[in-house]
Amino acid sequence: MGRAPCCDKTKVKRGPWSPEEDNILKNYLEKNGTGGNWISLPQKADLRRCGKSCRLRWLNYLRPDIKHGGFTxxxxxxxxxxxxxxxxxxxxxxxxxxxxxxxxxxxxxxxxxxxxxxxxxxxxxLDIGYNFTNNINSSDLNHNYSRNYHGKLDYSNTFTSHMDPNVTNYSSKNCDQFPFPTLMEIQENDATIQSIQEDSSLDSCQIFQKCVTFEETNTCASTFLKSTNNTGCNYMDLSSGISSSSSYYDDILENGFDFQENDIGGVDPNSSYYNNILEIDQLFKEFEN
DNA sequence: AAAATACACAACCGCATTATA
DNA sequence: TTATAATGCGGTTGTGTATTT
CATH class of the missing domain: 1.10.10.60 (Homeodomain-like)
Structure with missing residues (x-):
């Protein structure tokens, strides 16, 4: 036993409303109101429609002062x-x-x-980060998997390092405590690159300046610390203290906003982490869908 | 250029709640 | 008080259009 239908489905029209039907319903309601009963309304207004359909059409479309689309x-x-x-x-x-x-x-x-x-x-x-650790040169390297604000996959690492026993994690939150490597030599070129002697845990470091335009409207000239190690590049904006280990900066500096579909921030495609992170990304994508 | 697919929005369905006799 | 009808609501489907293949 099913539920009793609200009207005889064989005798009512269904599907999209025609302008004529809209006019009949609108005129009727503006003249007479609902009369307190939607079910009997179609008959009174001479519409071959279910009462519920009339109600819905009025409330969602014909009623005055209804906004459509263009959500702010x-x-x-x-x-x-x-x-x-x-x-x-x-x-x-x-x-x-x-x-x-x-x-x-x-x-x-x-x-x-x-x-x-x-x-x-x-x-x-993802902000909480996916973490795994392994030991590199007696430093604990925490690998954080996240999304940058463009929604791109981003990969960063923070150190639980021997460099400063009072600092357990080096990240954008406490990068002012990051012990800068000793400056050994300066090179000039069009990007004003200054090379710095590598730190014990870093393969190489560079400071360079470049003007970066964000989304064509927001321009900032920043001095970045660029460091590279065996997992990829790391950039730190020295004026804001915000760091990012990400091909995000690479892409901005080299290609504007022309991101590649499978870019993973800061990860060398030849590194052992790359496939691992791709797997994780696949899991997240499935989670998103 | 045609077919396939994606997208936006209108409309429907049935259950839950409320009103009424 | 209770049975029944009407209404409200949210999930889902249908339909027309835009975009991609």
Whole structure:
């Protein structure tokens, strides 16, 4: 025994509404209102439609002051915030967005915001980092797997090092404590590269200056510390103290924003870590889908 | 240029809740 | 008070259009 249908499906029209039908429904409702009963409305308005269909058409489309599409960033933020608080209670979320219907918010979520939400969730998750360690020259090297703000796979490493017993991890958070290697020689070229004697745990270090344009609007001239070791390159912006071991900087400096699909920040494709990280990336991609 | 695929949004379905007789 | 109808809601599907192959 199924549920009793709300109307005779063989006698009502289904699918998209024609402009004529819209006019009939709109005119009827503006003149008479719902009369407190959607089920009997189609008959009274002379529409071959199910009452529920009429209600939906009116509430989601024909009703005055309804906005369609063009969600603003502020609206997106409200939806994202509320979704995180109360989940998929679309009518409640829509009630906080004047002119928006629950159906519209739900559609917008399913087509656009869900990805944004998942990405930020994954970013939060990935920010914690994937860690594994091994010993290189008596330094503990922690390998962190994360996403940079472009959503690109990024790989960085931090040291639990013998260099300073009071500092357990060298990262962007405490890079001001990073013991700089001794400057041994200076070379000049068009990128103003200064070569520095390598530190015991680094194969080589360079300081260089270059003007970098972010997204065509945000330009910054930074002095970077570039260090290389056997897992790849590391860049630290000496003015902001932000470091990144990433081909992200490589790509900006060398190719603008022309990222390669499978770039992994800071990882030498010939290194033993590369396949390992690709595997991890595959797992994350599956998790994202 | 045609077919396949992806995307956006409208509409439907059935269950839960609320209103009414 | 309770049975039934109407309404509200959210998951899901359908449809037209845009983009890619």
């Amino acid at each position: 960033e502020e609206e997106d933020n409200i939806i994202l915030t509320l979704y995180r608080q109360i989940g998929s209670r679309w009518s409640v979320i829509a009630a906080n967005l004047p002119g928006r219907t629950d159906n519209d918010v739900k559609n917008h979520w399913n087509t656009k915001l869900k990805k944004k939400h998942l990405a930020s969730q994954n970013n939060n998750f």
